[in-house]
Amino acid sequence: MPLACNALQKSKSAMAIISSASTKLTWILAPLLVLATATIRVHGQPPSTSGFISLDCGNRNTTPYTDSSIRGIQHQSDVGFVEGGLTHQIAAVYMAGAPYESQKTLRSFPNGSRNCYTLPSTPGKKLVRALFTYGDYDGLNRTMDGSPFLFGLHIGANFWEAVNLTSWDPSSTIWKEVLTVAPGGSVSVCLINFGTGTPFVSALELRPLQDSMYPFVNSSVSISYFRRIRFGQATDFITRYPLDPYDRFWEGWSFSYNTYPWMTLNTSSPVRRLPGDNTFQVPEGILQQASTLDTNYSFFEINVAVGPNLDAKNLQLLPIFHFAEINISNQNRRFDIYSDNDLLFPDFSPSRFQADSMHENGQFLHNPTATFLLNKTRSSRLPPLINAFEVYSLVRMDNLTTDADDVNYMKEVKKHYNLARINWNGDPCSPREYSWEGLTCDYSKRNQNPRIVAVDLSTSGLKGGLVISFMNMASLENLDLSHNNLTGAIPDYQIKSLKVLDLSYNQLDGPIPDSILQRSQAGLLDLRLEGNPICSKVKDTYCSNKKKKTSTVLIAVIVPVVLVSLLVVMGILWKLYWKGKSGDDEDYAMYEEETPLHIDIRRFTYAELKLITNNFQSIIGKGGFGIVYHGTLENGDEVAVKVLMETSIAESTDFLPEVQ
Structure with missing residues (x-):
């Protein structure tokens, strides 16, 4: 029977298990749609949380706190990690049922097509998780009003996944995870407005992973969490830190499937990994539990059916099976493992008290039904067994981020002039449809990061001196800072790439540095200074509206339209010439009116x-x-x-x- 409790929900999929006996009797258990949470109690010293970032989005209290439901993890406000947005609390009626303290507040983004968080990080593999509890914070009952309610997520410059809240219980909490490679000193998470509901987020979390983990994750491939299940008996539906030192979410299968013919196995004996095997690092406490069937049954099927957020036709899944034989008997256990109807691993036998993690070497599979079958072989005396299961969907990282130096210099400019442009969020150049207003980027070099080649901040209210960051941008060719209120002298820039420098109509009064003067006199730089006090001290060469250069x-x-028009005109003239010869008095002026020359x-x-x-x-x-x-x-x-x-x-x- 389905559970009847208010709980934490995973929006992406539902799970069903089907088993079969030799008598052809089939058991179909209820889909896993309602989940529960509880506190994990683990004795001993918890693992280190170094590098953990846990943002309580929308929390106005900037004092960090520790959630009583999550031992040892400190949360903080998202102030300083994002620009803009509005802070809210969920409706009072849902407060008591919130699974975590961080789900009681949220930040919404009614303005702008892209709004981004910047999470400080170090280069390397990271787990990034976003949690969403609508809680009818706006009093509009948006999840249940019958209209579409969805928005998008980007990880860096690439599409991660959609958040689809259409027809969801407002008390539900859903989460999204992505395993990705941080390219530099930060990771950005962006909320994308599809025009079908205001984007919001309740919590953002970043967890460092070892670079040896999930070896198929690299700079061009990330993986999005589809399902992560622990089998056997579990006291908490969501197992996370401190049992898992990387704070991965493991869903407890036994909360929905704990009746006959299912059998639970457990052991207190150590379950070890092979020396040097750090690929997945499943916690030992999870591997010490397993699920199997009564010996009269021969197979079971795991169905993590596709929910409303993903396109089943184009879905590419990566399943990872974790096994350890913890049965104290020495009876033979062998089974085949299928993805949909495709045989993945034939005649597999789990090792005794040792972790075996089976996956197709990072190969993503087309499995539109998202079903996986474990089937006993004829030579086996025992039915299949499983300890844990992970499945991920492919996230392509095709959009290269802007050159890191250019990004840092533009952030310095933004901070120096206190620029608050609404679309100056996330990566400056990528993806192209969300590039920053006023920037021109060069995407011509394949497999290389885009570079900023032009910056137009004319009439932007800039005040103060010229910031040196502009001239440190190695690919910048055109800089337009005209019609602002810039003051002081022009710094002695080393501007090798710059070809146009427009500083006209400011309040600059200092001398022109020799480095700039020489490039201008050599015809390598178009320098424009008209409308500045400095023009009373220098020759007219740089201050005239009519530019004079060497x-x-x-x-x-x-x-081409000009060429076509010229041909038409020549044809008309040819006709005029011959008709004039024949004495025709027709008014040929209409040809000129009907076929004007457009340039x-x-x-x-x-x-x-x-x-x-x-x-x-x-x-x-x-x-x-x-x-x-x-x-x-x-x-x-x-x-x-x-x-x-x-x-x-x-x-x-x-x-x-x-x-x-």
């Missing part, structure tokens, strides 16, 4: 022109004014890019008419 680059982009006029930055022309590689012609390069716009249109090489635009009065 080498001026003027671009004419002529798109697409756009401004491009130097960085954009480099991309358009593939760094000015293909020369298609030379004229009196300069070289013409072949280029391709982002929409595929082919263009000609003419580069004017003169002492000033004013001296090339014939060039603009030629372009037009």
Whole structure:
């Protein structure tokens, strides 16, 4: 019978176990939909919690505390780990039933398409867990009003999973876990607004893992928790720290499946791992328990059916089976292990008092029914046995994060100028649809992290001096800080990559450093200073609206539509010529009205022109004014890019008419 209690729920799947006897009698047990929690009591010194981060999201009290339900783990407010959001408490009617103290408060994000937490970390493998208790905090009964209620999660720059709360009991707590590799000094967790309900989170937790664990997890592959089950008899439905020093959640199978023909085995004898085997490190206390069947039965099936959050057709699962023979008898036990109808491990026999962890070397399986079968072989005298089971779904880490140095420099800029732009959350460049406003990123180098090539912070209310962080960005080519209130002198920057520096219309009054002056005079830097007090002290060269440089680059982009229009006009003129010859008095002016000549006029930055022309590689012609390069716009249109090489635009009065 199903349990009838208010509890902690895993939203992703349900579990059912089916067993069979030789008499063909089939047992079908109730799906595991309602779970329970209790306090774990383990004697002795608890393991270290070094590196643990446990955020009570929405808790306004910044004093850390220890939850009485989780011995030894300290929780803290999420203040300082995220920008924006609104803090709430769940409804009073649900307070007493909250499984953990951290589930009584939450932070919601009604504004912005992406809102991100930044968790400090060290490079290496991490378990990241997010917990969600709606608790009707807004009084709208959103989980039960019949409308879709779901939002997304990103781990770093990649999609992790959806949080689907549609038609869920508001008192339920669900959780999501991902095992991932932290690329640097932090891990970001982002909530994505799908437009189907306000994203929120109740708690965020980070746990360090040993790098030898879960060897199939790497910089390009993460795994999302689908199910983690401990078999045998358990006193608590959720087993976690301190029994598991990594604070993994193990669900107690016996809370729903503890009747005949199921048999529980346990031992107080040590259950060891092979020397050097640190792949999964299942706690010994879990391996000392197991479940099997009455000897009249031959197989059982574990069904962790797909819930509403995942697409079964595209689901890729990685099952991991943990076995240890703890039966004191020496009778033979052998069985086959199947994933759906595919045989994974034939004729397997668990080792006595030693952990065996079986998986397909990190191979993800297509198993749309999410069913796994353990079937006794003909030569076996005992039915199958199992101690623990894990199954994960694939999370592809295809989106590379922005170069770490660029990220750090942009964070320094953001902090220095106290910028609070709503979309300056998470990774600056990745994924592309959530890149920061005002940044242009270069994604052209495959398998390399995106780099920031242009920053536009014009009219952004910047005050104070120029921060040096800008010039430390090795790939930055265009920096626009115009129309702000920047003061003081221009620092002596070493700006090897910068090609455009627009500081116009600020309050800069210091001298121009020699390093910048020399690059500008050599035609390597377009320096714009008009509208600054400094212009009263320097020559007009850098302060005129009409730029005068040793080498001026003027671009004419002529798109194919111009060529087509010219052909049309030439056809009209040809008809006019021949009809005039024949004395036809028709009014040909209407042709000009019906077929006007349209010229697409756009401004491009130097960085954009480099991309358009593939760094000015293909020369298609030379004229009196300069070289013409072949280029391709982002929409595929082919263009000609003419580069004017003169002492000033004013001296090339014939060039603009030629372009037009």
